[in-house]
Amino acid sequence: MTNAHVIENVRRVATCGTGAPLLGTAMRELGVLADDPCVAVRDGRVAYVGARKDLPAEFAKAQRIDGKGGVLTPGLVDCHTHPAFVKGRAEEFAMRLAGASYEDIAARGGGILSSTRAVREADDATLTAQTTRNLLRLRRHGVVVAEGKSGYGLNLKDELRQLAAIRDAGELADMHTVRTCLAAHSLPAEFRGNDARRAEYLRLVVDEILPAAARGGLAQRADVFCEQGVFTPDETRAIAQAAVRLGLQVTIHAEQLHLTGGASVAAQVGAASADHLEFLDDAGARAMAAAGTCAVLLPGSTYALKMDRWADGRRLIDMGLCVALATDFNPGSSPVANPAFVMNLAVMHCGFMPEEALVAFTADAAHALRLPAGEYGVITAGARAAFALWDVDHEREIAYYAGSNLCEAITCPGWRS
Ligand code: NIG
Numbered sequence: 001m002t003n004a005h006v007i008e009n010v011r012r013v014a015t016c017g018t019g020a021p022l023l024g025t026a027m028r029e030l031g032v033l034a035d036d037p038c039v040a041v042r043d044g045r046v047a048y049v050g051a052r053k054d055l056p057a058e059f060a061k062a063q064r065i066d067g068k069g070g071v072l073t074p075g076l077v078d079c080h081t082h083p084a085f086v087k088g089r090a091e092e093f094a095m096r097l098a099g100a101s102y103e104d105i106a107a108r109g110g111g112i113l114s115s116t117r118a119v120r121e122a123d124d125a126t127l128t129a130q131t132t133r134n135l136l137r138l139r140r141h142g143v144v145v146a147e148g149k150s151g152y153g154l155n156l157k158d159e160l161r162q163l164a165a166i167r168d169a170g171e172l173a174d175m176h177t178v179r180t181c182l183a184a185h186s187l188p189a190e191f192r193g194n195d196a197r198r199a200e201y202l203r204l205v206v207d208e209i210l211p212a213a214a215r216g217g218l219a220q221r222a223d224v225f226c227e228q229g230v231f232t233p234d235e236t237r238a239i240a241q242a243a244v245r246l247g248l249q250v251t252i253h254a255e256q257l258h259l260t261g262g263a264s265v266a267a268q269v270g271a272a273s274a275d276h277l278e279f280l281d282d283a284g285a286r287a288m289a290a291a292g293t294c295a296v297l298l299p300g301s302t303y304a305l306k307m308d309r310w311a312d313g314r315r316l317i318d319m320g321l322c323v324a325l326a327t328d329f330n331p332g333s334s335p336v337a338n339p340a341f342v343m344n345l346a347v348m349h350c351g352f353m354p355e356e357a358l359v360a361f362t363a364d365a366a367h368a369l370r371l372p373a374g375e376y377g378v379i380t381a382g383a384r385a386a387f388a389l390w391d392v393d394h395e396r397e398i399a400y401y402a403g404s405n406l407c408e409a410i411t412c413p414g415w416r417s
């Protein structure tokens with residue numbers, strides 16, 4: 001049979017359900033098969049998952065993929081990343097180690113604005129090559145679906161170049177990308193100084209950048225950094241509402257460094273997710289729960305910024321929200337491209353159990369991106385044939401071997417078509 005594969009010789013298959021997000025206590029129910037399981041794939045989709053002895057006869061001649069006795073999970077879904085950057089910011093890392101704060105550095109024109117200068121100066125080939133390199137850094141750790149944000153262009157031309165680079169890099173890296181326009185990441189330097197200029201940039205975002213990003217599906221989502229000194233809740237609401245009118249999904253960087261009310265704005269506009277949430281309060285959490293807004297936690301950035309306040313994942317899971325984890329991979333606040341390490345941080349600091357951390361990087365992350373149910377983040381009949389194979393004895397160990405890369409991503413031909 002052409003275009004058919006069987007992944008066999010695996011110790012365990014953690015299916016992560018059948019496509020619906022797993023909420024509350026269901027987050028610990030990974031649907032594990034442990035009795036000589038295998039997964040059969042036809043035309044890029046899962047056709048069978050079950051015991052090898054019951055493998056349908058039609059797969060007798062299918063090409064074999066050796067699972068090497070490892071644990072097979074859905075390919076990871078990284079639902080919040082900033083991969084379209086062209087160079088790291090290790091010099092700022094050194095400044096922070098010497099005592100400067102992330103916000104001090106940003107106020108001095110570093111931070112997001114320094115990545116913006118680099119993106120604007122890079123030609124298209126360099127931008128695409130570096131974005132591909134960044135996506136491959138995630139793929140090596142098991143990621144097959146990556147959300148990718150712009151936000152280092154901060155003008156019409158360079159925001160669109162970033163989104164196109166993410167699209168093209170996804171092709172080159174054999175990854176599915178979901179693209180998010182984050183033109184409201186920071187006020188660009190040339191618009192700073194007075195309120196009129198600030199209002200002008202907001203108009204540019206709403207009237208020109210978002211409509212152009214939405215055109216032809218270049219971006220599917222819009223994001224705003226709602227934070228003290230960045231964009232206010234009112235500005236965030238206005239941008240988000242404009243995005244909704246354009247048919248874009250909305251997500252918001254909320255309550256990362258201070259409690260500003262971004263999570264409540266996210267709920268009001270029907271956002272798919274509010275992300276970070278270290279400073280989330282009860283009112284914001286309840287508003288998100290009522291609106292069905294997912295909580296995306298990014299402990300890699302909490303860690304890298306040496307914050308002492310971590311998002312309270314335990315409480316959000318117990319409240320029944322859809323809770324996802326993501327790397328937030330970016331050159332400033334989260335130079336972390338390893339989801340298993342992020343799972344470890346979630347377990348150590350955010351109150352997750354290891355199984356919950358895996359669901360938060362698969363089924364629930366797919367829902368945070370509003371991907372079609374049953375396509376990604378799950379191993380079930382009809383799902384895309386994209387997997388992560390782990391050199392561990394039990395899925396619980398993924399969040400346990402902190403910092404080690406024990407993973408490879410596996411995709412079967414046709415999985416994205
Ligand atoms: O998710 N919070 C804002 N944006 C990013 C950081 C981007 C940067 O520092 O370059 C974040 O942490």
Ligand code: FE
Nearest residue numbers: 080082253328
């Ligand atoms: Fe981010």
